[in-house]
Amino acid sequence: MNNRGGEPFLRGDIFKILKKSVERMPTSILTNGTLINQKLVEKLKQIGIQGLGISLDSPYPEVHNQYRDGSFDLANEALKLCVKEEIDVDMGVCVTKKILKTL
Structure with a gap:
């Protein structure tokens, strides 16, 4: 399951949702990254996010x-x-004509 849309880490119950999801299927999440910190990364690792x-x-x-x-x-x-904490991470790019010129 890929959790995305809005900023998922603004949800108060996001870790509960992720934990249930990870128990049932491979799970990833898309974020803008602004709320990522050491504590959040540790929770993601503990849950087993893929x-x-x-x-x-x-x-x-x-x-x-x-x-x-x-x-x-x-x-x-x-x-x-x-990357430092060995979480499988990738970049999401919203490609527009302007952005395409810079890639």
């Missing part, structure tokens, strides 16, 4: 930030933290 996608629309902060409310630094730090 994957995490973080929205990062461009390698250039000025391009990404035009689409994602200035969240480049937080998303980038979230990616680094997940």
Whole structure:
């Protein structure tokens, strides 16, 4: 199951949902990365999440930030933290004509 739409970590019951899902099927989650921190990563590892996608629309902060409310630094730090903590992580890119030119 892939949990996405809005920012899933704003849900108060997201860890309960993820835990139930992981018990039944491979589970991943897509996030903008702004709420990812060490404590959250530890919870994801404890639950056994199979994957995490973080929205990062461009390698250039000025391009990404035009689409994602200035969240480049937080998303980038979230990616680094997940890699360090050995969580399977990928980047979600919303491809537009403008973004395509920067890739």
